[in-house]
Amino acid sequence: QVQLVQSGAEVKKPGASVKVSCKASGYTFTSYGISWVRQAPGQGLEWMGWISAYNGNTNYAQKLQGRVTMTTDTSTSTAYMELRSLRSDDTAVYYCARDHGAMDVWGQGTTVTVSS
Amino acid sequence: QSALTQPASVSGSPGQSITISCTGTSSDVGSYNLVSWYQQHPGKAPKLMIYEGSKRPSGVSNRFSGSKSGNTASLTISGLQAEDEADYYCCSYAGSSTVGFGGGTKLTVL
Numbered sequence: 001q002v003q004l005v006q007s008g009a010e011v012k013k014p015g016a017s018v019k020v021s022c023k024a025s026g027y028t029f030t031s032y033g034i035s036w037v038r039q040a041p042g043q044g045l046e047w048m049g050w051i052s053a054y055n056g057n058t059n060y061a062q063k064l065q066g067r068v069t070m071t072t073d074t075s076t077s078t079a080y081m082e083l084r085s086l087r088s089d090d091t092a093v094y095y096c097a098r099d100h101g102a103m104d105v106w107g108q109g110t111t112v113t114v115s116s
Numbered sequence: 117q118s119a120l121t122q123p124a125s126v127s128g129s130p131g132q133s134i135t136i137s138c139t140g141t142s143s144d145v146g147s148y149n150l151v152s153w154y155q156q157h158p159g160k161a162p163k164l165m166i167y168e169g170s171k172r173p174s175g176v177s178n179r180f181s182g183s184k185s186g187n188t189a190s191l192t193i194s195g196l197q198a199e200d201e202a203d204y205y206c207c208s209y210a211g212s213s214t215v216g217f218g219g220g221t222k223l224t225v226l
Contacts (some may be wrong), residue, residue, distance in 0.1 A: 044220040045205050059213035102152040102167035109161055
């Protein structure tokens with residue numbers, strides 16, 4: 001079945017970086033894009049950006065420009081999201097989602113906690 | 117601040133119908149037929165319920181329907197059931213290859 005499986009929870013100190021993975025299976029990875037969405041505790045969904053698994057083109061949310069990098073490895077059907085210079089307000093559940101105009105398959109989420 | 121405006125909460129009794137609005141601008145909802153709606157139960161990942169304004173993915177109940185008028189999109193749930201109690205988020209393409217979510221609406225089934 002079509003699924004996205006994300007890496008496990010992370011605890012990071014302020015100023016550090018985190019890299020979350022999202023492994024796809026059950027479909028042709030390069031035929032779809034991947035969006036990353038995060039959700040701070042008790043808050044709503046925030047779109048972080050999108051990457052084409054076909055050619056690696058990216059679009060990032062303006063507020064994260066310069067701190068976020070999204071990449072893919074087509075040999076393993078895996079997408080990655082790296083966020084640098086972490087702050088306490090980056091504490092959230094991070095989701096990847098298959099995106100072809102709508103996000104129809106979601107990963108299970110990865111909790112990233114930023115704390116000194 | 118969310119790009120799209122949703123009511124914080126709505127409620128209804130089993131069997132009734134409710135509508136959740138999602139108000140954007142002429143730069144997002146009003147310009148593109150790319151509004152999607154997501155259902156999220158506590159502690160779970162969001163689930164796609166409506167895409168391209170009014171289309172339902174395979175497996176989603178026909179009790180869920182979407183529409184748009186001007187800069188406002190709407191999600192209607194008919195025949196409310198207890199399992200519909202969840203948070204609902206709208207999402208729209210906003211031009212320049214960006215996407216925005218609404219702030220979310222908590223649906224309570226009384």
